[in-house]
Amino acid sequence: MNLKYLFGRFFHLGLVIIATISIVPSCQQRSEQNGMDESAFVFETANIKGNEAEYSRPAVITGHISHREVYPRTTEISIMIPFYDRVSEKQSSTIYEDAFAFSLVPYAPRTISMPPYIDHLMVCPGDSIHVELDFADLGKVVYSGKGAENNENLNDFFVRYYLKDWPGFSEWELNSEGKPALRKYEHADIFVEAIKQRLESHLARLDEFIEEKRPSPVLIALCRKEIEADYYSALIQGLLGYKDFQGEDVLACFQVKDAEPLFNEDCMSGNLFELSANIATWVLSSLNLDRKEELRLANDYPARLHFLEEATGNDMLRQMLITHLYNQLLEANEVERFEKLFASFNENVTYPLLKLSTRDRYVLKKAWQENPKALSNAILNADKPRDAQTIDLKENEGLKLLRSVIVQKEGNVVYVTIGATWCPASQQELPFQQSLAADEKGKPLRVVNFWLDDGADDLESIALGIENYHLTDAQRAGLDPILHLGRGIPFYILIDKEGVIVDFGEHLRPSIPETKGKIDDYF
Secondary structure, three states: OOOOOOOOOHHHHHHHHHHHHOOHHHHHHHHHOOOOOOOHHHHOOOOOOOOOHHHHOOOEEEEEEEOOOOOOOOOOEEEEEEOOOOOOOEEEEEOOOOEEEEEEOOOOEEEEEEEEOOEEEEEEOOOOOEEEEEOOOEEEEEEOOOOOHHHHHHHHHHHHHHOOOOOOOOOEEEEEOOOOOOOOOOHHHHHHHHHHHOOOOOOHHHHHHHHHHOHHHHHHHHHHHHHOOOOOOHHHHHHHHHHHHOOOHHHHHHOOOHHHHHOOOOOOOHHHHHHHHHHHHHHOOOOOOOOHHHHHHHHHHHHHHHHOOOOOOOOHHHHHHHHHHHHHHHOOOOHHHHOOHOOOOOHHOOOOHHHHHHHHHHHHHHHHHOHHHHHHHHHHHOOOOOOOOOOOOOOHHHHHHHHHHHHOOOOEEEEEEEEEOOOOOHHHHHHHHHHHHHHHHOEEEEEEEEEOOOOOOOOHHHHHHHHHHHHOOHHHHHHHHHHOOOOOOEEEEEEOOOOOOEOOOOOOOOOOOHHHHHOOOOO
């Protein structure tokens, strides 16, 4: 279920959390208890490819806001840095005297964003970029500094030359009368032809952009990657739809080698992370396993790693496929499993952007695992002023609801599902949720549904004592930027008896047998 984002806004608090939590003693203690050698989890940097003096150069982004009185409650500006996770890594800067500033290490020329003001911002190692924002005219952005020309041209490319419109797969679509009708492309081969024509159209527009603007070579390479990576992602997602829903043989319609030229070290467009994740899905789907084998492979990470490593001869793509798998472990909060498989990652991933970003994600996840209360408090109290802050923050209706649900019955574990009645995946999980609630009856567990739509109140789950909340528009809007409800639902949050968020993510589906054990651990 693609909406927009999902649970992760406060990963940008990692630096604060790591600075305030002493994780070394607790890590050592756990290592001694489990017989692990903590030194085994040191990320090897001697094998990192490239010139450190070049890739480690920071980029500085400064900014100024005019007409700030239009949105006086906006107290910070954020940048999103694409990587493997449900959301991009995030940095936030408090607005001080109408100014803000960021410093990051991009590792290579790449795209980031500054939502909702700038969708695509190009940064290179050593860049110095100044941004002028106008709150009275959010579409007006003025650049200056070393990276100004690249970003003026990049913005022009997206606005004037590349308005994305990719054909896609769906079982149904609304016709001109607003009624459901069969999708436009009946078979995969028709879809493939349509999407190839769209690619040719976009590449022709890129040629016009190059002829008119004469952009830098690195910007040309980045724009071409943007177009082609979007194309291959749309192609793979569409083909998998025809395979899964219609049983069509689509393996000949895409070969991994087709996309390999996009994966090199000259620049990194943000959508290459999504594309490599889609390629990983394609590789595993191409095995044509039955449901039993699929479930077995889903939990057999060494086997999945083997298939991904053998899928391509392109070193960059191979490293991205490996990194995607390891970041899936971190996204699922499987820190110990990450550590058990760590040696292979340490040896095989040598691109600094991939290795060092994964290291930072691991350190943050490890810190959160050792002391989940710090991150939990940051999430649950995001609408409260921080220490020494006197700014006037409006209470967030979504967080207000979540906090009120947690405190209703103290001393209970709370298992929250966020879904929608129109979402097939949410509906598929309902029977498993009901079975879980029945199995745990009599235990200090509250099973709670947050419905993102105004569905009927007579859901079958109510009969089993499952608490149901149909969120108001204000509550949905409030939760969206906090939990990033959007990349996928259903989504799950596990809260212990002390009211601390101790786990979260898709991996807590009630249909997954391990979920019950994870819940039982907190009784």
